[in-house]
Amino acid sequence: MTGLGDDRLVAGRRALEQTREDFWAVCAPVNPPKLAxxxxxxxCARNAANVDTVKKNQPRRLQFYDAVDTYLRAYSAIANELEPAGYAPREVASIEKEVRFFEDVVRDVKLAAGEQTD
Structure with a gap:
């Protein structure tokens, strides 16, 4: 029989896996090599000075922000317990690197779109 803590970790891992999958689906159309x-x-736009393209891409940007936010919340819920949740150390390192990268990418996208100042 599993304890409440085990159930929480199982649910946390399930939530993290689902939100990562949803997140990557939103990011799938981004051209390789998928740098920031x-x-x-x-x-946003290849040229952020192209105001029409920046405006046209707002719905996809909002979807991206929402996907990142949902992913980061699921990550935060079990961030200090990834290994007990069943992630191997290599997976933990990969997820942590991914989280840091996308925190920066969101900032960069918002800056380019004029939605946030530095």
Whole structure:
């Protein structure tokens, strides 16, 4: 029989896996090599001075922000317990690197779109 803590970790892992999957579906159209600039190009505009494209891409940007936010909340819920939740150390390192990367990407996209000041 599992305890409440085990059930919480199972649910947390399930939530993290689902939100990561949903997140990556939103990011799938971004052109390789999927560096920060590639996300800015797709969710904002290749040339941020092109106000019409920036405006046209607002719905996809909002979807991206929502997907990142949902993913980060699921991550935060079990961030200090990834290994007890069943992630191997290599997976933990990969997820942590991914989270840091996308926190920066969201900032870069918002700056390029004029939605946030530095």
């Amino acid at each position: 600039r590639d996300y800015v190009d797709y969710f």
